[in-house]
Amino acid sequence: MTRLLICRHGQTGWNADGRIQGQTDIALSEVGHAQAEKAGDLLAAQHPDVLVASDLQRATQTAAAIAAATGLTVTTDPRLRERGYGPWEGLTDDELAQRYPTEFACWRAGEPVRVDGVEELAEVSGRMSAALLDAAGRAPGGTVVVVTHGGAARRGVGALLGWPDGVASTLGSLANCHWSELRRGRAGWRLIAHNLGA
Template sequence: MTRLLVWRHGNTDYNAGGRVQGQTDAPLNARGRDQAAAAAALLASFHPDVLVSSDLSRAHDTASALASLTGLSITPDPRLRERHFGEWQGALLTDIESRHPTEYARWRAGNPSPGCGIESLDDLAKRVVEALQDAADLAPGGTVVVTTHGGAARQGCGALLGWPNEATRTLGSLRNCHWTELTDRSRRVGGTGWQLTAHNVGVPSQN
């Protein structure tokens, strides 16, 4: 059985300030670094075999907290970056809502291609699911930790499970430094492939 832990990065000032990050390289703030250290201590108990991360610093630095405890090297993968938010990157959500009300409403409603240069959900899912599967293939039967971003994690996990966008949307957003656990039982007799084992798991005191 292969276990895949898809871990969202720690808090940033963009998170705290209500700004859209997308692929902007916003660093962890002090709270995010504390979250990463606490979550890493819990994740280390799973004895991971492989550690793969988005190459954006907030994800890579989150992964570094686990690397320092386990001695694992971090394999960077740009396919694990967050959804590209086009014209909205770096902007406040409140400003976006007032300046682009039609596109904002489409995005909130789950439209896969809301406009304003935002990466489509299908394109996001395609690149992230490929990265997740490639990461899992690095340790068949082992435990793989992948550090990524909230939107990327949800869309990639949904695609790995074979869910349509409507079903993927029912997954709650990952909190900072929380993770989704997937297991692949296809190598067992009668296995059925990837299954959702747990979602939004993390240190209980963290929000």
């Protein structure tokens, strides 16, 4: 039975400030580095066989800490990046609500957002599903750790489980350096646990 542990990266300064990161390449904060080290120890106890990460540095830095704890080599995949938010990146919720009130309300409600430069949910789901399936294929019957981003993780989990966007949107946000566990058996993928970590 193949296990996928889909982990969110550690905290960044923009996380702490409540800023939309999207695909802006922000490094981990000191808190984020400490979270990554702790996650590395916890994930090492899961005896993973493969470690794959988004190529954005907050994910690769998190994956490096996991690699140090597990002895695995990190493979990066740009398809695991966060949803692209274009002109929204770097803004806080208050700034978004002022500049894009209608679109922001739709986004908060989990509805589609039509703003030039903001990636469509179907595109995120499609690339995340493909990346997760490729990662899982690297260790059939083994355990694969994937380090990605909060919104991307939600869409990836939903896509593998066959959930429509409205259902995927109800999945709670992953805390920094927490993960979802999916297992693939004869009946396909199943969500075993969500928001694991310490």
